[in-house]
Amino acid sequence: MAKYVLRRILQMIPVFLGVTLILFALRIPGLLPGDPVQLIVGERPLTPALRAEIEAKHHLNEPLHIQYGYYVSGILQGDLGSSLQKGRDVTDILLDKFPNTARLAIAAILVEIVVGLLAGIISAVKQYSFWDVLVTLSTSVLVAVPVFWLGMLLQMLFGIKMREWTGGAFSLPMSGMGDPPDLVHLILPAITLASVSTAYVARIMRSQMLEAMGQDYIRTAKAKGLSERVVIFKHALKNALIPVVTFIGIDLGMLMAGAILTETVFSWPGIGREIYLAVMTRDWPIVMGGVIVVVLIVMVVNLLVDISYAILDPRIRYGGKAE
Amino acid sequence: MSADKRHTGAGTPTGPMDAGGHPVADEQVRAVVPGAGEMAQRPSRTLWGDAWMRLRKNKLAIAGLVWIVFVVTLTLTADLWVPRYFAEPTSTQFGSLQSPSLEHPFGTDRIGRDVFSRVVYGARVSLAVGVLAVSISIAIGLLMGSLSGYYGGILDALVMRTADIFFAFPYMLFAIALLALLGPGYQNVFIAIGILGWPSIARVLRSSILSVKENEYVDAARAMGASDLRIMLRHIMPNAIAPIIVYGTMSIGGAIITEAALSYLGMGVQPPTPSWGHMLSEAKALMIPAPWLTVWPGFAILTTVLAFVLMGDGLRDALDVKMKD
Numbered sequence: 001m002a003k004y005v006l007r008r009i010l011q012m013i014p015v016f017l018g019v020t021l022i023l024f025a026l027r028i029p030g031l032l033p034g035d036p037v038q039l040i041v042g043e044r045p046l047t048p049a050l051r052a053e054i055e056a057k058h059h060l061n062e063p064l065h066i067q068y069g070y071y072v073s074g075i076l077q078g079d080l081g082s083s084l085q086k087g088r089d090v091t092d093i094l095l096d097k098f099p100n101t102a103r104l105a106i107a108a109i110l111v112e113i114v115v116g117l118l119a120g121i122i123s124a125v126k127q128y129s130f131w132d133v134l135v136t137l138s139t140s141v142l143v144a145v146p147v148f149w150l151g152m153l154l155q156m157l158f159g160i161k162m163r164e165w166t167g168g169a170f171s172l173p174m175s176g177m178g179d180p181p182d183l184v185h186l187i188l189p190a191i192t193l194a195s196v197s198t199a200y201v202a203r204i205m206r207s208q209m210l211e212a213m214g215q216d217y218i219r220t221a222k223a224k225g226l227s228e229r230v231v232i233f234k235h236a237l238k239n240a241l242i243p244v245v246t247f248i249g250i251d252l253g254m255l256m257a258g259a260i261l262t263e264t265v266f267s268w269p270g271i272g273r274e275i276y277l278a279v280m281t282r283d284w285p286i287v288m289g290g291v292i293v294v295v296l297i298v299m300v301v302n303l304l305v306d307i308s309y310a311i312l313d314p315r316i317r318y319g320g321k322a323e
Numbered sequence: 324m325s326a327d328k329r330h331t332g333a334g335t336p337t338g339p340m341d342a343g344g345h346p347v348a349d350e351q352v353r354a355v356v357p358g359a360g361e362m363a364q365r366p367s368r369t370l371w372g373d374a375w376m377r378l379r380k381n382k383l384a385i386a387g388l389v390w391i392v393f394v395v396t397l398t399l400t401a402d403l404w405v406p407r408y409f410a411e412p413t414s415t416q417f418g419s420l421q422s423p424s425l426e427h428p429f430g431t432d433r434i435g436r437d438v439f440s441r442v443v444y445g446a447r448v449s450l451a452v453g454v455l456a457v458s459i460s461i462a463i464g465l466l467m468g469s470l471s472g473y474y475g476g477i478l479d480a481l482v483m484r485t486a487d488i489f490f491a492f493p494y495m496l497f498a499i500a501l502l503a504l505l506g507p508g509y510q511n512v513f514i515a516i517g518i519l520g521w522p523s524i525a526r527v528l529r530s531s532i533l534s535v536k537e538n539e540y541v542d543a544a545r546a547m548g549a550s551d552l553r554i555m556l557r558h559i560m561p562n563a564i565a566p567i568i569v570y571g572t573m574s575i576g577g578a579i580i581t582e583a584a585l586s587y588l589g590m591g592v593q594p595p596t597p598s599w600g601h602m603l604s605e606a607k608a609l610m611i612p613a614p615w616l617t618v619w620p621g622f623a624i625l626t627t628v629l630a631f632v633l634m635g636d637g638l639r640d641a642l643d644v645k646m647k648d
Contacts, residue, residue: 018488026504140636144629146580148587149603149621156610156617257493261584265607275496276588279503291500295491 004310019295080289090289101270105255107190116198120205142199151192151265175267189266193259197251208240253301257294377641384637390630398446405440430615441597448598449579452513456578459517464524472532486522502590512591516578527570531563565642576631583624599624
């Protein structure tokens, strides 16, 4: 087990170095428009003295590979520079926002699990029924819906129209987390964020379930006279779940990394919206630091997911794959 | 120039796909299938002909195709009829926020522009970005995928590890970071989306090359002294290209959504050029007085993307491509 974990961590190192290398390359003068010193001072006037000071402070006058070394060691020590506008450390700003992003991510994952699994199971068990057609159609459509538009439609329907219809008695909140944060504010953003993945979960669940239901051991179980319910839930579901859980695990990593569109539509104060606002205000340290943090979150969550599989399924430890 | 043209271009001259169309295949069929005498008289069809036969039976895929053709025709001919019967997409001469009427089927926006003509012209941007972005992805992906699939070894490891690095970034975030540096605008949008798309194409192509490469006709070609380039272009590529067509079609839908999202965030196509995503960001503050501003551009995105997805699904079944869901 320890060997597997070690191997998995070692595999992460080249990817991490590659990611930092790409982000570092984006700042090399001449490769892309923009002067790194100007990026650091932002809109302030740039005097030669200030330029020299900044070049010395950020090691910009050293050779590129030395600069890269400073850059990576800074990241490893949790130093992502400081915000141009807010005068705070980027690390602190992102740490502040992370719990909000995690809150939304967990809510969305719950929607995915409950709605996605149920829809997939029902449509597989009642294949070709009305429900199956409904699930198949709505999952195809959901995959093509732009997330931010879905968010806007939900706001319009449950935030605005609902209030008109009920004479102001009932509506769902359309933005922010509430003060203090409450569960009602989570409903619309969580549904929006979960929408596309829920469709995928339902699709994968359906196809896996259909495959499992065709297996010999299911026929045996039925032949033994077990009830339909026991066969479906104890025998078929258990095996059909593995790929679904893999998908949900990977998705959790992506959601934890912040959802720029959903967070922007619902003014949800998470990492995604912070990065978006930073792009708009040209606060580059937050943008670049945010990207690094997000990539690290995705990598770490994927690592944890993989490790938990290896604990559950010994085959993976010995070079097999989760699927 | 478009992805589709490239595909048919790659497919047509190669003819039958079964190991270069040797008569062997027909003899096998006759031996195995009873009543194959009739089949022998059937005009011989290429893989592409077969695929078209199967595609035609798929109602959803045909619906998608019809919608794509409809939208493309609408946009290409827009200059002929939109200004005559409706309004220039950038003209602001109408009353602000009029609800839909005969004169303005989708209403007008905050500064009095006709929403219908903006939606029609918006399709131009979306389709162009979609096709151009996917063409870039396919061009890079074909090069990288064939290098890594055909030569293997260190080259393969290098390309695939680079692809891993690209996959480590959440897609939207990478696009935003790239655009933050490149600056907003129509060109940068399709360049950014195109650059981000190549690793998937390269992976798909690599795995199909790996399976095609093992065929005997490739060994035969090599034994006859064919050059790597010739083997690649004449023998491997035509047989490995089907998954790229499927994936490319679906990717156009993905690129259209991404463009809309980027324009919604203000990093994509810039006003006054009509773009569905940007129209939605203008609609955000006007949901109560003017819901039509939110409904129509979004509906246009949804139907167009859906058309490409359905078309891609249909092509996958018709070309019998196996893909991970």
